[in-house]
Amino acid sequence: MSMQSAQSAQGYVTADGRKIGGPVMEMENITLRFGGVTAIQDISFDILEGEIRAIIGPNGAGKSSMLNVINGFYHPQEGRILYHGEERKPLKPYQIAYQGIARTFQNIALFKGMTTLDNIMTGRLTHMKTNLLSQALWWGRAEKEEVENREIVEKIIDFLEIQTIRKTPVGRLPYGLQKRVELGRALAAEPSLLLLDEPMAGMNVEEKEDMSRFILDVNDEFGTTIALIEHDMGVVMDIADRVVVMDYGKKIGDGTPAEVRSNQAVIDAYLGVSHD
Amino acid sequence: MPAEFYYGVEVFLNGLMAGVMYSLVALGFVLIFKASGIFNYAQGIMALFAALTLVGFQEGQIPFSHLINAIFGTELHHFGWHMPAFFAILAALVIMIIFAWLVEKLILQHLVNQEPIILFMATIGLAYFMEGFGDLMWGSNVKKLDIGIPQGGNFWIEESTAFLGGPDFYGFYLDTLDIYATFIAAALVIALVIFSQYTKTGRALRAVADDHQAALSVGISLRAIWVIVWAIAGFVALVAGIMWGAKSGVQFSLSLIALKALPVLMLGGFTSIPGAIIGGLIIGVGEKMFEFLIGAPLLGGATENWFAYMVALVFLVFRPQGLFGEKIIERV
Numbered sequence: 306m307s308m309q310s311a312q313s314a315q316g317y318v319t320a321d322g323r324k325i326g327g328p329v330m331e332m333e334n335i336t337l338r339f340g341g342v343t344a345i346q347d348i349s350f351d352i353l354e355g356e357i358r359a360i361i362g363p364n365g366a367g368k369s370s371m372l373n374v375i376n377g378f379y380h381p382q383e384g385r386i387l388y389h390g391e392e393r394k395p396l397k398p399y400q401i402a403y404q405g406i407a408r409t410f411q412n413i414a415l416f417k418g419m420t421t422l423d424n425i426m427t428g429r430l431t432h433m434k435t436n437l438l439s440q441a442l443w444w445g446r447a448e449k450e451e452v453e454n455r456e457i458v459e460k461i462i463d464f465l466e467i468q469t470i471r472k473t474p475v476g477r478l479p480y481g482l483q484k485r486v487e488l489g490r491a492l493a494a495e496p497s498l499l500l501l502d503e504p505m506a507g508m509n510v511e512e513k514e515d516m517s518r519f520i521l522d523v524n525d526e527f528g529t530t531i532a533l534i535e536h537d538m539g540v541v542m543d544i545a546d547r548v549v550v551m552d553y554g555k556k557i558g559d560g561t562p563a564e565v566r567s568n569q570a571v572i573d574a575y576l577g578v579s580h581d
Numbered sequence: 582m583p584a585e586f587y588y589g590v591e592v593f594l595n596g597l598m599a600g601v602m603y604s605l606v607a608l609g610f611v612l613i614f615k616a617s618g619i620f621n622y623a624q625g626i627m628a629l630f631a632a633l634t635l636v637g638f639q640e641g642q643i644p645f646s647h648l649i650n651a652i653f654g655t656e657l658h659h660f661g662w663h664m665p666a667f668f669a670i671l672a673a674l675v676i677m678i679i680f681a682w683l684v685e686k687l688i689l690q691h692l693v694n695q696e697p698i699i700l701f702m703a704t705i706g707l708a709y710f711m712e713g714f715g716d717l718m719w720g721s722n723v724k725k726l727d728i729g730i731p732q733g734g735n736f737w738i739e740e741s742t743a744f745l746g747g748p749d750f751y752g753f754y755l756d757t758l759d760i761y762a763t764f765i766a767a768a769l770v771i772a773l774v775i776f777s778q779y780t781k782t783g784r785a786l787r788a789v790a791d792d793h794q795a796a797l798s799v800g801i802s803l804r805a806i807w808v809i810v811w812a813i814a815g816f817v818a819l820v821a822g823i824m825w826g827a828k829s830g831v832q833f834s835l836s837l838i839a840l841k842a843l844p845v846l847m848l849g850g851f852t853s854i855p856g857a858i859i860g861g862l863i864i865g866v867g868e869k870m871f872e873f874l875i876g877a878p879l880l881g882g883a884t885e886n887w888f889a890y891m892v893a894l895v896f897l898v899f900r901p902q903g904l905f906g907e908k909i910i911e912r913v
Contacts, residue, residue, distance in 0.1 A: 376798070402800025414795035416788045426781075427788050431800040433781045437809070440780035447780065490799065 316353065319546055326354030328390070329498050329530045330375065335384035337370055344370040345381065346554045352498065357524050358532045359545035363574060366551040368534040369411065372502050375532065376408055377401040389497075402431050407496035409487045411503045411534075417476035421486050424475055425461060428493025429454040461489050464526075465519060481512035488519060492527075499523070501533035505540055517544050538575065542566065550574070584750040587742075591753045592873040593866055598759035600865020601766045602828075605821040606842040607849065607857040608770070609814045614851045615790045616810040617689070619700045623708035625839025627677070627815060630711050632822030632831045633719040634676050636726050638669040644718045666728035670819070677815030685808045693803075712836065721833070726826035732758045762824045769820060770858055773813075777854075786810060790852075844893035850903030860904065864889045 316326045330352040337345040345367045352358045360368050373379040374386070377396045386393045388404065396404070407428070416424050433454060435447040462468055465485050470478060475486050484504065491499055504520065505513045517540055523529050535541040541548065542562040550558035550565055552574040558565045565571055606628065613621045621627075637644065641660040649657055664672070688703050735757045743752035777783035788796045789806045796803065822831075825838055841864075849860025868888040876884030896903060 378797075397802070398797040399800050399802045402798060408798050410795065410798070414792050414798070416791035416795060418791055419784070419787055423784055423787070427784050427796075427799050427801075430781055430785065435781070437782055440776070440782055451779065451781075494799065 319356075323355060323525070325356045325546065328352065328387070329354050330389075330532075331385075331387040332371075332375070333385040333387065335371075335374060335381045335386070337367075337374060337379055337381040344554055345374065347384075348549075348551070348554075348556045349384075350549045350556065350559055352530060352532050353547075354530050355524070355528050356530060356546040357520065357544055358530075359541045359548045360532065360534045360551060361536070361538060361541055361548055362551035364536065365553075366574075367554040368536075368551055369502060370554075371551065372408070372500055372532075372534050375498075376406060376500055402494060405494070405497035406500065407491035407494040407498075408500035409484070409491050409502055409504060411506055413480075413483050413487055415475045415483055415487055415490070418474055420472050420474055421462070421467060421470050421478075421489075422458065422472065424486055425458045425489045425493045426454065428490035429458060431494055457495075458493055461492050464492075464522070465489050481508055481515070484508070484512075484516065485519065488516075488523075492523060492529075495527075497530065499529050499531045501531065503534055503536055505535060505537060513540055520544055587745050587750050587753070589870075589873060591755075592869050594753060594755060595759070596866035596869030597862055598755070598763050598865070599869065600862035601759075601763045602821075602824060602838075602861075603841050603845045603864055604858045604861025605762075605766050605769075605817065605824060606838050607845040607861055608773075608854065609817040609821065610839075610842055610846055611849075611851060611854055611857045612773075612814045612817065613810055615854075616786055617700075617789075617807060618697055619704060620697070620851070621814065622701065622704040622839075623711060624814065624818060624842070625836040626708045626711045626715070627680075627818035628822035628825065628838065629831070629833065629836040630680075630715045630822075631673055631677055631815065631819035632726060632826035632835060633715050633724070635669050635673040635728075635819070635823065636724045636826070636831050637719045638664050638672045639666060639726075639728075640724075642719060647720060648717055670728070670823070673819055674816060677819055678812045681811030681815050682808050684811050685804055689807055690804065708836075712833070723830050723832040724826075726823065726831050728823060728827065730758055730761045730827060732756065732827070735760060758824070758827055765820065765824070766858075769817070770854065773854060782809060841889065844889035846903070847893035847896050848903055850905040853903070853905035856903060856905030864892065867892060 316324065318324055328351045332351070333349050335345055335348045336343065348371070360371055362368050370379060374381050376398070377400070378398050380395045393404075416427065419427075433450055435450050440447045462471060465488065467482065467485055467489065470482060470486075475483055478486065488501070488504070491501075501520070504516050508516060520531060520533070521544055524531055533541070533545070542565075545562060547560060548558070548562055548565045549556060550568070550571045552570075557570040557574055558568040560568075606624065609624045609627065610621060613619055613624070636642075641662045641664060643649070643657050643660060646657045649655060684707065688707065689700075692700055692703055733756065734754045738755050739752035741752070743750065745752070777786055785796070785801045785806055786809065788799070788801060789803060793803060796806075821838070822835065825835055829835070845857060845860040845864050847860075848863055849856030849858070868885045871888050872882065872884050876882055876888070
């Protein structure tokens with residue numbers, strides 16, 4: 306179910322033959338301050354439909370702040386955010402989900418007391434329309450809706466190969482699996498933009514490879530546009546189509562992994578050349 | 582079997598039913614604590630307020646009539662009609678939902694991200710406000726609550742069990758009201774469990790209880806959830822208020838039933854709905870049996886007043902999370 310808009314001038318075709326469409330999100334001159342501290346300074350970039358876009362940078366570069374701006378947790382003081390070509394007004398955090406933006410968190414934010422199945426079901430919330438009264442009485446559409454959404458969730462569970470932990474409270478799962486459940490919950494929303502905050506953080510090599518494979522598969526099978534933040538350059542360079550590099554709240558590089566790798570400013574930032 | 586044995590059984594059954602009444606109150610606490618981490622000191626007053634409102638509607642009392650009369654020198658007291666119990670309950674429920682919305686709007690919304698102790702203090706304030714407001718709205722006289730549930734000993738049970746214990750035993754004495762209360766409480770709990778397990782809003786309630794940020798990210802509005810939680814707690818308070826009010830009249834002391842819920846919560850854990858039920862039953866049975874077996878014969882009686890608190894104290898020392906509460910793990 307890949308969906309590309311052919312009319313876009315900005316689209317391109319990747320090395321492995323995937324067609325990338327027009328912009329899903331455009332950040333224009335974003336500046337974000339916390340009191341006197343400038344977390345993000347005049348940054349512009351776009352995220353195109355169907356691509357895997359990475360934001361990387363050393364610790365404290367402002368990557369998570371950027372993700373929180375995209376996600377609407379933070380409202381930038383300056384700049385415009387265009388979502389599907391339209392300027393986005395400041396929304397409440399919970400309304401972002403209804404715009405089709407789903408995310409995962411750096412320090413896993415799952416509902417620990419709930420089962421894998423229930424966790425992923427909460428991801429379907431934005432697609433469930435029945436009112437409180439019919440739910441309370443388990444009446445009419447509520448039951449049908451529950452069953453339909455359950456089927457979609459089962460597909461995601463199969464896709465992520467977590468069938469065996471379906472009924473396990475997620476608090477008891479090992480770290481790598483929790484990350485996978487969190488990805489499942491975000492996928493359940495069928496997002497038009499999926500945000501991943503350090504999806505590989507704290508994982509061993511094997512878990513990182515698994516997660517990379519799932520991210521690529523999600524993008525390939527569902528055509529989901531993905532923006533991810535990573536701290537570790539290695540993995541990102543393998544899976545991302547284009548990379549934004551941030552350092553001290555500024556953008557210091559933007560382009561394909563190969564371009565970014567050969568960018569002197571990026572190399573300096575990662576090798577820790579002093580800022581003067 | 583000697584008659585004493587059957588008296589013991591009767592005490593046990595009465596204990597179970599008293600326990601159900603404690604559970605009803607404890608349930609209201611658990612609902613709010615689970616979803617928002619607030620220990621709602623006002624839960625007992627909410628039950629009182631709900632019962633007052635119900636009686637007020639039923640009797641056709643004019644709200645704030647004392648105030649109106651004092652200001653305008655009028656002699657208003659009643660609308661002059663009586664509302665059927667069913668509609669009065671619905672109307673009282675609507676009032677409790679409006680109350681939940683107001684609590685969110687006027688209190689919780691302004692205290693987001695505050696320490697639990699601050700929120701607790703706010704609920705103490707709320708409790709005192711509601712106490713005064715309830716008095717002002719409906720008057721402070723003791724009221725009789727009757728929604729048509731029969732009261733007094735159940736003859737059918739008494740007669741059909743009289744043969745058990747020989748000539749000295751006259752059958753189990755069980756109050757019909759308590760039997761009704763047991764079934765209503767059971768239905769309420771089953772409904773709550775199904776609601777929280779199998780509906781989208783129920784899942785959202787549990788999600789908010791677990792992680793606020795994650796809940797926001799999947800599109801759950803915390804404020805809407807808080808209104809819903811307080812409305813459900815208001816509904817539970819209404820049911821508790823009806824049962825306790827029918828038993829002992831609607832008066833200020835009704836709000837003190839909240840104190841009986843505390844040991845139940847210590848036992849069952851603050852975060853577990855089944856815990857509140859089983860905790861209530863254990864306390865109910867425990868205090869009646871203790872009085873029957875040890876208290877009355879050996880300690881001079883009246884142990885029911887303190888037994889529950891002693892049990893709570895023992896639990897606080899040896900198992901602070903209660904029987905079913907989430908284990909407290911401190912990471913170093």
